[in-house]
Amino acid sequence: MAKVAVLKGGRSLERQVSLKSGARVEDALAQLGHQVTAIDVGRDLVARLEAAAPDVAFVALHGPDGEDGTVQELLEVMGIAYTGSRVSACTRAADKVLAKHAMRADGIPTPDFFAFNETAFKELGAAQALPKIESRLQFPIVVKPSSQGSALGIKFARTPDDVPAALVAAFSYGRKVLLERYVTGRDLAVSILEQDGVPTALPIVEAVPEQEDFYDFESRYEIGRTRFVCPAELEPAVAERASELATRVYELLGCSVFARVDLMLEETTGELYTLELNPIPGLTETSLFPQAADAAGIGFDELIGRIVDAALPAA
């Protein structure tokens, strides 16, 4: 059995989600007989890792620092094995703009978009280009921060007048903002778990909010606020196509062991669009990735066991 340090919490806005994910991971690891050290990630991370001297670090962090390659880079430097995707995959996946550019270049359908940082507006007069963007994307437009998870900071602009306030809101979360065509339809999540080194799509989860029109932060993390359908009720060809797209994105970004890909199935056209890939999907009791594993007959403890085993250095 291994010494596992579970990295959780941190300073990101998704701290509470990460604490929940981490607590469940700790339980599972203890159940599996591993020796667990929980680390709430802060200024003393390096010292605490040195003291714990784990065989492997389980990265149960979400959002900036934990999911964008920062912590992974640090673990590389320290020579500590860790779970999930490597630095470069995390860096690309956590930045929605980079990921979407990669997808578009590879012919993977993703909603049309434009992205700007604050400087473009402040120094280069990008505001004057907004009408062009708006006519290219058509209203409604989704405005979201490039690097924030859990639907934080996402706004919908229905008319040109809504766009400036939506941009101001999105810039609250980061320096880069994405304007994206809004796809009306069904929220699908395809989880990928490597089996014998081969990325395999798990049954698809559809999230249907019970009340909110939009799958927002609260409906993501409160039991009973969202109805999950797994496997999602889809035409076999659609499910197959969604799984194929998700696997392609996973490979394109160079992910390892596990990830979750979010897609939209457009209501009017039946087309699938890839929104983003989460290199460290939520592991809370309402999270989609564990549900998908469960539907594939992989219980939570087994799931966590597989993720850790994949990260452990070969004996």
Place this chain on the structure above:
Amino acid sequence: MSSKHPRSTVRDIERYAALFADRTKVMKSSAMRDLMALTERDDVISLAGGLPDTTTFPPDSYASLMGTVAAQSCARALQYGPTEGLQVVKHCIVDVMAAENMTVETDELLVTTGGQQVIDLVCKTLLDPGDVVVTEAPTYPGAVPTFCAYQADVVQVTLDRDGLRTDELEETLDRLEREGRRPKFIYTVPNFHNPAGVTLSLARRHELVRIASERELLVLEDNPYGLLRYEGEPLPTLYSLDQEFVIYAGTFSKILSPGVRLGWAVAPAPVLAKMNIGKQASDLCSSSISQYFVGAYFNAPQPPSWEDYVRSLIDIYRRRRDVMLDALAEHFPREADWTHPEGGLFIWATLPDYIDTTDLLARALQDHVAFVPGRAAYVDGRGGSSMRLNFSGVGEDAIREGVRRIGEVVREQVALYGTLTGTPGAGTPRGAEGRWLVGAPTAPSADPPVDEELAKVLRLPRKRAG
């Protein structure tokens, strides 16, 4: 090794969710609770809490009072007590109410577990699912989850610098009557409103009890801050104007300690009797230890008296309020407005409608400062551009620095909006005391209604396929 059963995620969700009552679908914890959790980090200056400053209470006094409880009432303090509360604490409550010119008998009191329990018990006693509760807009954020838990239909009436707008209240009640919806009670915080900081004027106090009496509606008067007045003359409580239709909620939380979790209710006898039964079901009785502690505190032979302690709090909080008002004038842009509270713990600031304070909080947390986004004080998504700032919980330097940091991010957003819309010159500090706001009838805004504009940005109806 854990001895817990192995977990299955899907089963976890289904087996619990299937058991949840319908009311849990409308039960909400405070908005953006995860963001709020971050405000508790050590490195954050939090102007978000509603905390009184308990550091001013001398540890020696605490130890001595607990010693008195142990010496005089040990067995009784460790025992259950009567649901309505112990006489020893009821006499203290009589004194506190007398300090606000109210006369009550001890048998007219129900001692509760904090003022919050009064709200809960009133809802439990009066509300069936779908019943209407009328309250101020904005309202006390902590009351919203209680109203929701009882599946109340909450109708909010605007307040301005003089508190709840009684003209709008009458219009609202007329409309509800036409629609066949009769409210059960009106919930109000007349003194130094949480979150708005405003105080109900004398004329409107008379109006409110007249309206309640004429229509035979109950008013729940929540008065946690009445004794914390920093300027102006005290106004009569609603309860002192009308005992027939007013339920009064008091608390020791702001004049002594929220940690003792003791409040009280005074209500018309039939209502109080039902609330007593409701309390039996909730917790049998409030903490006997706390009640003896408060009794010992009020009856301590040596000074300072409880009134002395309240006076010392008033001195501290008045200074902190003034520091916050000065800092707002110095650091907030001229596009912002804020209230000037004559007492209590809070200032309510309202920013231009294109700034969403929930998102702004995310930005402010990067600069290690926090406040409560205004949306928490509404049930209908309004309040998106307002924020509640607390000045009692942290020291003067922290208030100055906290407001400076918030002002900086606000000005940054105002400037960005100016850039995006071609409105130059936005975001300069106001440099003078802010206008009174919260829908002040004397200063109508030329801007479009905040809520309609924001609503478009916040939510888009989504049709579901299949």
